[in-house]
Amino acid sequence: MALVLWxxxxxxxxxxxxxxxxxxxxxxxxxxxxGLLVGPGGVSIFG
Known part of the structure; x- marks a missing residue:
């Protein structure tokens, strides 16, 4: 899942x-x- 977010x-x-x-x-x-919010380093909107 992290790869997909990246x-x-x-x-x-x-x-x-x-x-x-x-x-x-x-x-x-x-x-x-x-893009920064979705990324694993950001505040992920998917949890």
């Missing part, structure tokens, strides 16, 4: 960075924050 978090953070580069600041920030 993969989801990595995809979200990378998508957020790509959004920031494309100029979509708000969406990029939201994706990065959600």
């Amino acid at each position: 993969l989801i978090a990595a995809v979200l953070v990378i998508s957020g960075i790509v959004s920031l580069v494309r100029g979509q600041m708000l969406w990029g920030i939201v994706l990065i924050v959600v």
Whole structure:
């Protein structure tokens, strides 16, 4: 389960960075924050 959370978090953070580069600041920030919350190192929303 931890591996799945890491993969989801990595995809979200990378998508957020790509959004920031494309100029979509708000969406990029939201994706990065959600990615950090989902990741095992963050405050996991799945317990």
